[in-house]
Amino acid sequence: MEAQRDQWATKLGLILAMAGNAVGLGNFVRFPTQVAQNGGGAFMVPYFIALFFLGIPVMWVEWVAGRYGGKYGHGTLGPTYYLMARESLKPRSAFWFGVISGMLAFSLTVLLNSYYLHLIGWSAAYTYFSAAGSYFGQPTGEFFSNYLSNHGQVMLFWGITVILLAIAVGQGVSKGIERWVKVMMPLLYVFAILMIIYIFTLGSPVDPNWSTIDGFRFIWTPNWSYLGDHLWQVMLAATGQIFFTLSLGMSIIQNYASYLGPKDDVALSGIATVSLNEFAEVVLGGSIAIPLATAYAPKIVPPDVLQQGKTAALEWIGQKFGLGFSYTSLPNVFVSMGDIGRLFGALWFLLLWFAGFTSAIAMYNYLVAMLEEDMHIKRSVGTWVIFLVYLIAGLPVIYIDGYMDQVDAWVSFQLTLLAFFDIIIAVYLFKPDNFWRELHEGAWIKVPEFYKWVTLYIAPLLLLIPMIGYFKPLVQTTLEWPARLAIILMWILGAIESYYAIKKKYKEELDKNEVIIKV
Incomplete structure (x- = not known):
C-alpha cells in the first residue's frame, strides 16, 4: 500500500506546502488583532515563550506521527493514533483512542472549513472590489454589510475559491x-515584502504626529505593566495564537507528513516550517496592518478619541481590530491613500486569499485522503464529494446569524483538545523513547535532549492554558440548536468513519487482541 501512495516530489515542495498549511489568515489578520488587543509589546513576551516551549515541540510530535502513519499507508488520524496507542495498550483499548482522535479530526476539519472558506471568499471578493475601486467614495462599513447581505455574490466568490481548491487537490x-x-507561497512573500517596503517609506502621510514608526514601537516595546495587570488574558491569547498560526491540533500536519518516505527527515523540516510561518507572521504580518492603521489613525479614529492622545487612540484601534477591521477600517485607509490605494488594497486582499487558500488546500486534502484511503473512493470522485460537503456545511454560515461565532468558539476548544491527544497518544502511549527515536530517524539535525523533557512536561502544562481558557466561555454560552446539531452530526460521522477505517484493516488483531501487523 505504501508504494501506491503519492509522495512529495521535492523537499522544497514539502516545506512550502507545510508552510502554506501554517501560513493563513491567522498570520495577517488574527496575529495583529491579538497584538493590538493585548497590550502590543506585552503580547510578544508570552508569545515567544509559547512558541519555543509549546509550538515547536508539538510541531515535531505531529510530524513524527504523520510519517509513522504513512509507513502503514495512513494519512488520517484515526488509524495512525490506533497504531501509536497500541505500543502501550492492547489493540482493543488502543482502538478507542484511534476512534476518538479520528472523530475529533474529522469534525474539526469540516466545522472549521464551513466558515473559513467563506472568509477566504470574502478576501477574493475584496481583491476585486479594491482593484475596481468599488468601495471608494462609499461608507466602507455599509459596503461590507451590503456585500454580506448579497448571498449570490458571497456564493460566487466562495464558489470560485472552492472550485480552484478542488482542482488542485484532485490533481x-x-x-x-x-x-x-x-x-502561491513565493508570491505571497513577495506581495507582503513589497507592501512592507512601501510602509517603511510611508512616514507620516496624514499628520506629522502619526507615523508608521508609532505602530512598530507599539508592537516591539515590552509593556511590562500591562502584562502584569493582564497576565492570564495575555498568556491565553499568546498560546492560542501559537496553535492557530502553526495549524496545530488540526491533523493536517500529520496528513502532509504521511506522504514522506520512512527515512525522510522530520526534525529539520519541522523547524523549517515553524521558521517560515513565524517570518510570515511576526516579520510580515506584524509589519503591515498595525503600522498602516497607526499612520492613518487621524482618518479612522474618532476625533474625540484622538484628542485624548496616542495611547487612547492606539487602544481604540486595538479594540476595533479583528476580522471586520480588514473589511471596514482598512478599506478606509486604502481610500485615503488615493490611486495607489486601489493597488495596495488589491495586494493586501490577494495576499489574504493566497494565505487562506494554501491553508484550506491542506484541510481539503485531509478529507479527500480519508475517502481515498479508508473508503477506497477515487480521488477524482472524492474531491467533488467533499465539495458538496463543504457546500452544505457552509450554508448555515450565510443564512443563520451568530452561527459562525458559535461554531468558531467550539472549534477553538476542540483544536486544543486534539493537540492534547497528540501528546498523550503520540508521545506517552507511543512511549517517549520511541518518539525520540522516530524524531531522529533520518534527521538532518540533532534535536537537543532538553526538548524531550519540554515535550513531556512543559508543553502539556502550557497546553492547559488555552484548553481552560476556551472551555470557560463554552460553559457560559448556550449553543443554539443549529450549531449544536452540526457539532453532534460531525462527531457521529467522524466516529463512524474512524471505526470503519480501523476495523477494516486491523480486524484480525482486534479480534485476537494482539499486534499482528507491524512495519
Whole structure:
C-alpha cells in the first residue's frame, strides 16, 4: 500500500506546502488583532515563550506521527493514533483512542472549513472590489454589510475559491498541491515584502504626529505593566495564537507528513516550517496592518478619541481590530491613500486569499485522503464529494446569524483538545523513547535532549492554558440548536468513519487482541 501512495516530489515542495498549511489568515489578520488587543509589546513576551516551549515541540510530535502513519499507508488520524496507542495498550483499548482522535479530526476539519472558506471568499471578493475601486467614495462599513447581505455574490466568490481548491487537490499531492504552493507561497512573500517596503517609506502621510514608526514601537516595546495587570488574558491569547498560526491540533500536519518516505527527515523540516510561518507572521504580518492603521489613525479614529492622545487612540484601534477591521477600517485607509490605494488594497486582499487558500488546500486534502484511503473512493470522485460537503456545511454560515461565532468558539476548544491527544497518544502511549527515536530517524539535525523533557512536561502544562481558557466561555454560552446539531452530526460521522477505517484493516488483531501487523 505504501508504494501506491503519492509522495512529495521535492523537499522544497514539502516545506512550502507545510508552510502554506501554517501560513493563513491567522498570520495577517488574527496575529495583529491579538497584538493590538493585548497590550502590543506585552503580547510578544508570552508569545515567544509559547512558541519555543509549546509550538515547536508539538510541531515535531505531529510530524513524527504523520510519517509513522504513512509507513502503514495512513494519512488520517484515526488509524495512525490506533497504531501509536497500541505500543502501550492492547489493540482493543488502543482502538478507542484511534476512534476518538479520528472523530475529533474529522469534525474539526469540516466545522472549521464551513466558515473559513467563506472568509477566504470574502478576501477574493475584496481583491476585486479594491482593484475596481468599488468601495471608494462609499461608507466602507455599509459596503461590507451590503456585500454580506448579497448571498449570490458571497456564493460566487466562495464558489470560485472552492472550485480552484478542488482542482488542485484532485490533481494529487505531487502534481497538484505541490505545484500550486510552489507558485502561491513565493508570491505571497513577495506581495507582503513589497507592501512592507512601501510602509517603511510611508512616514507620516496624514499628520506629522502619526507615523508608521508609532505602530512598530507599539508592537516591539515590552509593556511590562500591562502584562502584569493582564497576565492570564495575555498568556491565553499568546498560546492560542501559537496553535492557530502553526495549524496545530488540526491533523493536517500529520496528513502532509504521511506522504514522506520512512527515512525522510522530520526534525529539520519541522523547524523549517515553524521558521517560515513565524517570518510570515511576526516579520510580515506584524509589519503591515498595525503600522498602516497607526499612520492613518487621524482618518479612522474618532476625533474625540484622538484628542485624548496616542495611547487612547492606539487602544481604540486595538479594540476595533479583528476580522471586520480588514473589511471596514482598512478599506478606509486604502481610500485615503488615493490611486495607489486601489493597488495596495488589491495586494493586501490577494495576499489574504493566497494565505487562506494554501491553508484550506491542506484541510481539503485531509478529507479527500480519508475517502481515498479508508473508503477506497477515487480521488477524482472524492474531491467533488467533499465539495458538496463543504457546500452544505457552509450554508448555515450565510443564512443563520451568530452561527459562525458559535461554531468558531467550539472549534477553538476542540483544536486544543486534539493537540492534547497528540501528546498523550503520540508521545506517552507511543512511549517517549520511541518518539525520540522516530524524531531522529533520518534527521538532518540533532534535536537537543532538553526538548524531550519540554515535550513531556512543559508543553502539556502550557497546553492547559488555552484548553481552560476556551472551555470557560463554552460553559457560559448556550449553543443554539443549529450549531449544536452540526457539532453532534460531525462527531457521529467522524466516529463512524474512524471505526470503519480501523476495523477494516486491523480486524484480525482486534479480534485476537494482539499486534499482528507491524512495519
